[in-house]
Amino acid sequence: MGYLPRKSLQVLGSIFAVTTFNFFLFHIIPGDPLRLIARTQKLDAEQVAALRIEYGLDGSLFSQYLTYIGNLLHGDLGYSFALHEQVSTALMRALGHTALLLATSTVIVVLFGIFLGVFAGSRQGSKADSRTIIGALVFWSMPTFWVGMLLVFTFGVWWGVLPISGITTPNAVYETYFSYLMDIARHLVLPTLTLALVDIAFFVLITRTSLVEVMSEDFMLTARGKGLPRRTLVWRHGVRNALLPVMTASALYISGLVGGAIQVEVVYSWPGMGLLMYNSVLARDYAVLEAAFLVSSVVVILANFATDVLYRRLDPRVVVAQ
Amino acid sequence: MNLLEVKNLSVQYGSGQGGVLAVDGVDLSVGVGEFVGLAGESGCGKTTLAMAIPNLLPKYASITTGTIEFEGQDLSNKSESELNEVRWRDISVIFQGALNALNPVATIGNQIAEPILIHEPGTSHDAAITRAKELLEAVGISASRSSSYSHEFSGGMRQRVMIAMALACRPKLVIADEPITALDVMTQAQILELLRSLSETFNLSMLLISHDLSVLAETCDRVQIMYAGKVAEVGTADDVFGEQNSAHPYTQRLLKSYPNIHQERKFIDGIPGYPPDLSKSHAGCRFAERCTVSVEKCFTDEPELAVISELHRSACHLVGGSK
Structure with a gap:
């Protein structure tokens, strides 16, 4: 087969x-x-x-x-x-909202995380390296809901520049479809920022560690011996190899978020899976909880499946090992 | 003029008190088309010396004194980007343990083509791949395998890929760091034969590092024996390995450390003890403590490389003394 x-x-x-x-x-x-x-x-x-x-x-x-x-x-x-x-109607609606939040924050967290991780890892031992690690760890150590509340306070209450609750402005009348999208985008900023600030360390540290390990491999010396410019050396040979564990981490991260963005969704009343599950627990709504658990599990399984398939494309050695 | 002229080179790992002087005031020359062998025990500075030439030393190593003249220009004080011009285009390296020296996630065709694309801008990707395929054929690997990955090759074949890669830009000097150490004897012979024939085709000079003296005796025009970061003896292969010719007790003991399969079975004659700790300073000859013929002077005065014949030099107070 x-x-x-x-x-x-x-x-x-x-x-x-x-x-x-x-x-x-x-x-x-x-x-x-x-x-x-x-x-x-x-x-x-x-x-x-x-x-x-x-x-x-x-x-x-x-x-x-x-x-x-x-x-x-x-x-x-x-x-x-x-x-x-x-239940299916409620669940699909929540899933859609969560998917939006998830996709935005995952793209930001993964891309910036990899970039900062490469920045630090390719300068191992330098001041820039340790500052990046310390910065990432400081945010990683903060409770998500607390960062959320700080942002709500700063941007929503103090400066009043960004909406702090929900996915659209209640009772708003939109003249164009674009203004509707802009309203959603504005509501998306703070929840995404909260997730990004706290979770970016995960990717920074994994990318950095992985890159530092790869940089000391024999084939990196070969690449250096070839006279490659440093940027080519780091990205083409280093990062390309270092990204394999990062991909596994991404899949874990995504599947974790499906049911796990609860804190952020609750703080920002974002009508997604997390908020739905939170409210269902309060209301003892077993039917919804049961279905939400099921959906989360299925997402985890599918994310792992996608990782396996992607891994075979990225690492030629995997095919042989099977 | 020699292609490569290294003079009084010292390389230090670390700095200050804990620093280790791995190469200490060493000279080395390689002529055009010449094969020079570099031998000695592990840790005596062979690889450090060789890697210092295109400056592929690790971050914590530094060249403290000396010059590395390659085609008349000194490489020892060039910047990384200036060195990148010379690396692979003029000086390529066949790395120790090619088993891990190839990138696992890139096809070997792309890896061989990479230096061509870097050093000969204007070459199309297709043209570079075509040249990579020709190189593979030259080392006895079917061109159709250029899209394979390194894990799909045996150890000997990976070494051939490494050699093909080293020749990609038609360099003038190839540094081969233990190119055959991890291979079985039959494959060793094939690879050596390949290196020899390719060097004629491509008109290469080669610096061949090995601790297998018989390999060097067979392959090299000249041989340099190193001990504890210093040159012990240098000369033609015949000067250094010839039955009555080796002029340094260390070389003589090294030669005795190899079993002779024609002789009766017996324990081979190793050299007791270890090379000295290079993080400490030394008075006298570094081999004196392990030397069976050392005299008082050996422990106090450091021997200079003394001229024995035209190309033959030995750093021993008793030059030619203990046959």
């Missing part, structure tokens, strides 16, 4: 395993979903029993599992009583 079909089967297997685990995880935690409904509305025992049948909660755990898988295959993730809408 070829590499891609085999790998795709593994991906499907992992998704299936995660789905199963996720289902049972949510069914062994204490609490009855019907009691949640009954808490807000006055229901008698008969009505509860009727609801139990209606939601498929009357059968055995295994038959419930089969129903769950069946619904999942139809794209049905259930209904959220807290949001009063289909």
